[in-house]
Amino acid sequence: MINRDGYTISLWQQHISAFPLGSTLQAHVYDVIIVGGGITGVTTAFLLQEAGFKCLLLEAANLGYGTTGGTTAHLNTLLDVSYETIGKNFGEQVARAVAVASANVIGFIEKMAQEYAIDCGFKTADAYQYAQNKEQDDALASQATAATNAGLDVGRVATLPLPLRCTSAIQVKGQAMFSPLPYLYELAKEFENIGGVILENTRVTNIEHKGKVEVTAGEHTFAGRKLVLATHIPPGINLLHLRCISYRSYAVAARLAQNDYPQDLYYDMEEPFHYIRSQEVDGEQYLIVGGEDHKTGHHENTNLCFRQLEAWVNKHFNVLEVTHRWSSQFYEPVDGLPYIGQLPGEEEDVYVATGFSGNGMIYGTIAALLLRDMLLGVLNELEMIFDPNRLKPIAGFSNFISHNADVAMQYVNKLLPAASLHLLADLAPGEGRVIKYESGKMAVYKDEGGELHSVSPVCTHLKCDVSWNSGEKSWDCPCHGARYNPDGQVLNCPATMALEPLHVAATVK
Numbered sequence: 001m002i003n004r005d006g007y008t009i010s011l012w013q014q015h016i017s018a019f020p021l022g023s024t025l026q027a028h029v030y031d032v033i034i035v036g037g038g039i040t041g042v043t044t045a046f047l048l049q050e051a052g053f054k055c056l057l058l059e060a061a062n063l064g065y066g067t068t069g070g071t072t073a074h075l076n077t078l079l080d081v082s083y084e085t086i087g088k089n090f091g092e093q094v095a096r097a098v099a100v101a102s103a104n105v106i107g108f109i110e111k112m113a114q115e116y117a118i119d120c121g122f123k124t125a126d127a128y129q130y131a132q133n134k135e136q137d138d139a140l141a142s143q144a145t146a147a148t149n150a151g152l153d154v155g156r157v158a159t160l161p162l163p164l165r166c167t168s169a170i171q172v173k174g175q176a177m178f179s180p181l182p183y184l185y186e187l188a189k190e191f192e193n194i195g196g197v198i199l200e201n202t203r204v205t206n207i208e209h210k211g212k213v214e215v216t217a218g219e220h221t222f223a224g225r226k227l228v229l230a231t232h233i234p235p236g237i238n239l240l241h242l243r244c245i246s247y248r249s250y251a252v253a254a255r256l257a258q259n260d261y262p263q264d265l266y267y268d269m270e271e272p273f274h275y276i277r278s279q280e281v282d283g284e285q286y287l288i289v290g291g292e293d294h295k296t297g298h299h300e301n302t303n304l305c306f307r308q309l310e311a312w313v314n315k316h317f318n319v320l321e322v323t324h325r326w327s328s329q330f331y332e333p334v335d336g337l338p339y340i341g342q343l344p345g346e347e348e349d350v351y352v353a354t355g356f357s358g359n360g361m362i363y364g365t366i367a368a369l370l371l372r373d374m375l376l377g378v379l380n381e382l383e384m385i386f387d388p389n390r391l392k393p394i395a396g397f398s399n400f401i402s403h404n405a406d407v408a409m410q411y412v413n414k415l416l417p418a419a420s421l422h423l424l425a426d427l428a429p430g431e432g433r434v435i436k437y438e439s440g441k442m443a444v445y446k447d448e449g450g451e452l453h454s455v456s457p458v459c460t461h462l463k464c465d466v467s468w469n470s471g472e473k474s475w476d477c478p479c480h481g482a483r484y485n486p487d488g489q490v491l492n493c494p495a496t497m498a499l500e501p502l503h504v505a506a507t508v509k
């Protein structure tokens with residue numbers, strides 16, 4: 001099993017062993033330094049090394065530690081942000097280009113799996129999206145028209161292959177699924193086989209420009225002609241933190257009482273929607289259902305999200321046993337499309353790929369292919385579409401305003417309802433809380449052994465107060481999604497520094 005940026009254990013992380021590093025550090029100067037060992041970073045590193053660049057991949061923890069280890073790995077051209085929305089915000093031509101790029105990526109992943117004999121259970125499938133009332137019927141009808149116009153093979157169906165109640169439904173051909181970590185790890189091995197270097201447990205904490213890009217990571221300093229930040233959201237402070245909203249999404253894996261696992265991908269139209277599929281892992285079939293999304297740090301009881309998701313699964317499937325429960329983070333771009341290309345506000349040699357919504361298997365791979373073309377100087381029509389410096393279309397603006405109003409509220413309304421120190425006594429083992437005292441405040445966690453761990457609740461990114469995530473036992477920032485473990489160590493960007501440690505014993509009588 002490998003580590004992931006949370007307390008819960010995903011189906012994927014449980015079924016993979018630590019990456020057997022095959023490369024050794026021989027140089028401190030590279031053509032391209034790639035930061036982040038998820039699907040975006042590993043695919044980018046592989047493609048650039050293959051194209052002739054000398055590459056170094058730096059990962060803060062272990063490969064698959066981020067959302068790639070906590071995904072559900074649908075490979076779908078039927079994207080979370082509908083083609084109707086993409087068409088409205090960017091025009092139908094862009095919607096068509098995004099549909100083509102998404103379909104190409106599914107073909108690319110299949111080709112990679114075949115070429116390198118990657119045992120990742122890649123399988124093609126159909127997708128079904130279904131409505132359950134009149135309002136959803138109307139929304140589905142117009143989304144289906146837009147998807148058809150974008151080039152997807154969409155058909156109407158009267159019933160679903162699964163016993164799920166619906167008032168209308170569509171079937172979309174040309175989708176797929178796979179196990180993400182075997183794919184990631186094999187690709188990483190191939191990257192090393194062609195001369196690439198990987199360093200795990202190496203968090204980048206500083207970037208400077210001295211002719212080349214210099215990055216500081218632990219005791220090392222590396223230089224590269226180009227730097228790719230494949231960290232899911234860029235570290236530090238950047239305009240893109242205002243253009244991406246961080247969300248948590250929840251997933252469960254279950255064994256069913258009968259062998260009637262869904263063969264395809266399913267999406268309802270609830271808010272937030274549920275996403276369903278199954279996958280064979282190590283000879284065992286699992287149903288995988290996701291949903292219950294909410295903004296990071298905005299849910300008081302994240303354990304409830306798991307319970308609600310599980311209740312939904314039990315209502316719709318004959319479940320023998322829920323085997324895994326996990327949650328993970330994604331980033332929603334305000335205007336509906338990812339940001340891939342040169343990092344705004346930085347020198348031209350720094351690239352970024354973020355804002356993938358719940359489609360990062362697709363967009364992370366699109367990013368890798370696009371970044372390769374950009375670094376090779378090959379013209380690619382997607383460069384303008386995903387340009388992180390693009391002007392914000394009007395349609396995204398209201399979402400932008402409301403997200404940042406939300407963030408502003410977090411700055412002003414610094415604390416949860418006033419709590420006082422005596423509440424520490426009530427803290428159950430495994431629970432955390434932000435406590436206010438006299439002129440200060442602290443984030444306190446009581447571990448299973450009853451020991452208190454206390455840190456400053458002030459996020460080191462932009463100084464919002466973190467809140468406790470009971471499901472993942474982490475301190476989550478409601479403003480830009482930075483996350484920390486109970487001792488304040490960074491789990492997720494954009495923070496690069498730990499929460500300040502505080503000593504409860506010295507403060508509490």
Ligand SMILES: Cc1cc2nc3c(=O)[nH]c(=O)nc-3n(C[C@H](O)[C@H](O)[C@H](O)COP(=O)(O)OP(=O)(O)OC[C@H]3O[C@@H](n4cnc5c(N)ncnc54)[C@H](O)[C@@H]3O)c2cc1C
Binds near residue numbers: 067496
């Ligand atoms: C519950 C859930 C279900 C999803 N399901 C799907 C799906 O079905 N299909 C789909 O296409 N997408 C899905 N997504 C989205 C998709 O999983 C993600 O968009 C994708 O995994 C992001 O990959 P990444 O490589 O960009 O980032 P990550 O996988 O998060 O990798 C980033 C890496 O960067 C490292 N890092 C961060 N900061 C630093 C630093 N300073 N120095 C060094 N390393 C650093 C991290 O440790 C991490 O390993 C889902 C997301 C969630 C939350």
